Amino acid sequence: MSLFDVSFFAENFVALCRGxxxxxxxxxxxxxxxxxxxxxxxxxxxxxxRVLDGxxxxxxxxxxxxxxxxxxYIIYYGLSQxxxxxxxxxxxxxxxxxxxxxxxxxxxxxxxxxxxxxxGVIAVPLGQIEAAKAYGMGGLTLLRRIIAPQAFRLxxxxxxxxxxxxxxxxxxxxxxxxxxVTGIAAKLISAxxxxxxxxxxAGTIYLLLNFFITRLLxxxxxxxxxxxxxxxAATGEHA
Amino acid sequence: MxxxxxxxxxxxxxxxxxxxxxxxxxxxxxxxxxxxxAIFGMLSAAASLSPVSALRHLADGYTTTLRGIPDxxxxxxxxxxxxxxxxxxxxLFGAEGFVSAPVFLTGALAIGxxxxxxxxxxxxxxxxALSRGEIEAAKAYGMGPFLRFRRIILPQAARFAIPGLGNVWQLVLKESALISxxxxxxxxxxAQIGAGSTRKPFTFFLxxxxxxxxxxxxxGAAFRAAxxxxxxxxxxx
Numbered sequence: 001m002s003l004f005d006v007s008f009f010a011e012n013f014v015a016l017c018r019g020x021x022x023x024x025x026x027x028x029x030x031x032x033x034x035x036x037x038x039x040x041x042x043x044x045x046x047x048x049x050r051v052l053d054g055x056x057x058x059x060x061x062x063x064x065x066x067x068x069x070x071x072x073y074i075i076y077y078g079l080s081q082x083x084x085x086x087x088x089x090x091x092x093x094x095x096x097x098x099x100x101x102x103x104x105x106x107x108x109x110x111x112x113x114x115x116x117x118x119x120g121v122i123a124v125p126l127g128q129i130e131a132a133k134a135y136g137m138g139g140l141t142l143l144r145r146i147i148a149p150q151a152f153r154l155x156x157x158x159x160x161x162x163x164x165x166x167x168x169x170x171x172x173x174x175x176x177x178x179x180x181v182t183g184i185a186a187k188l189i190s191a192x193x194x195x196x197x198x199x200x201x202a203g204t205i206y207l208l209l210n211f212f213i214t215r216l217l218x219x220x221x222x223x224x225x226x227x228x229x230x231x232x233a234a235t236g237e238h239a
Numbered sequence: 240m241x242x243x244x245x246x247x248x249x250x251x252x253x254x255x256x257x258x259x260x261x262x263x264x265x266x267x268x269x270x271x272x273x274x275x276x277a278i279f280g281m282l283s284a285a286a287s288l289s290p291v292s293a294l295r296h297l298a299d300g301y302t303t304t305l306r307g308i309p310d311x312x313x314x315x316x317x318x319x320x321x322x323x324x325x326x327x328x329x330x331l332f333g334a335e336g337f338v339s340a341p342v343f344l345t346g347a348l349a350i351g352x353x354x355x356x357x358x359x360x361x362x363x364x365x366x367x368a369l370s371r372g373e374i375e376a377a378k379a380y381g382m383g384p385f386l387r388f389r390r391i392i393l394p395q396a397a398r399f400a401i402p403g404l405g406n407v408w409q410l411v412l413k414e415s416a417l418i419s420x421x422x423x424x425x426x427x428x429x430a431q432i433g434a435g436s437t438r439k440p441f442t443f444f445l446x447x448x449x450x451x452x453x454x455x456x457x458x459g460a461a462f463r464a465a466x467x468x469x470x471x472x473x474x475x476x
Contacts, residue, residue, distance in 0.1 A: 062452065066448040073427075146432075194323075195320045195323065196320060199312060
């Protein structure tokens with residue numbers, strides 16, 4: 001038995017690729033819903049209201065301070081302890097590993113993203129906000145025209161790190177029976193006892209996914225920072 | 240509430256001792272993993288700062304790979320890879336069937352390899368934060384690389400590394416929960432066992448969560464104290 005068998009590797013690589021759609025679905029679902037929750041949490045943190053700020057702080061502390069696996073198990077296994085919940089409208093969702101995994105990932109990434117968004121908003125230069133106020137902008141106009149576009153660009157590098165973490169975290173869904181890339185890998189490893197080839201194949205898939213995501217976000221950041229690049233600003237092009 | 244304390248209490252029918260013992264195992268495996276990670280991290284940081292380009296590429300490959308793939312996969316690799324080796328060794332000595340690798344050791348090593356990739360970046364940043372003049376002065380005094388490392392680089396880099404190491408420790412602590420999947424009876428696995436035999440999964444997993452939160456609170460305070468202590472002699476803006 002050689003240490004690395006190329007045809008075995010290729011065969012399993014194809015098998016593992018069947019898990020990519022589920023990995024991507026879990027990522028997309030949790031990232032989009034997590035972003036909505038994160039915006040809400042960040043606005044609580046920035047509201048200046050002590051109660052709202054405290055609430056968001058507590059949420060972020062709990063979800064960043066405990067393992068994702070605990071959060072996942074509380075949702076998937078723990079909630080079944082309450083008979084009232086088992087009779088409620090939410091049960092058809094909370095019974096499914098797919099929705100439990102998405103929910104746990106969403107709640108978890110929201111805690112991290114909220115701080116990233118808050119960081120982006122704080123990083124918008126105060127002078128710009130003062131200038132906008134002097135122009136008579138207020139409330140939503142100020143947010144839409146001045147704060148949001150700049151905060152969005154400023155938070156992209158940190159957010160791309162968070163996206164990689166989410167892709168990696170989807171692997172935990174395999175512990176509650178989801179057959180995404182890591183789930184398939186675990187099944188193949190325990191069926192064949194050839195961990196090296198399967199690990200390299202699965203690892204390659206994750207590295208490629210993360211590579212594309214970071215590239216995509218860097219491209220987005222590049223496009224959004226057009227006005228920051230001096231040579232183009234000199235030709236008078238608008239952002 | 241009373242029912243909760245009966246369940247998690249320290250009486251004969253309570254799960255208190257089991258949960259505490261499991262918390263100790265979690266701490267032990269996380270600390271060992273963190274320790275292994277410090278070794279891998281220092282080696283990798285040294286390689287990435289070395290003038291040999293092959294070493295730099297090696298270190299770069301290590302940190303980008305291990306930070307880009309799920310920890311769970313690494314744990315599976317170490318557990319099943321270790322077991323394959325142990326099984327084959329066992330067959331040499333006449334054992335039969337599957338022999339499992341020691342879960343504590345493989346788990347701690349897996350966490351060590353992953354956290355080493357994060358610690359490498361922390362150490363690298365800490366060394367780069369030293370002022371070049373100090374290293375040049377040490378060279379001018381005729382200190383060799385080892386003496387320079389021990390007297391000049393290590394004491395100062397350790398100070399810069401503390402905040403970053405605190406973050407990595409929190410990561411390691413949470414990661415240690417994943418070792419439950421290969422059967423080490425740490426906090427998470429113990430909670431699963433309790434949940435299974437009492438049919439109270441919410442109570443057990445919530446308790447586990449609270450215990451993780453407590454460990455992270457206490458260790459966070461310890462890291463902040465260490466940071467303050469290490470900065471005693473430094474003037475800050």
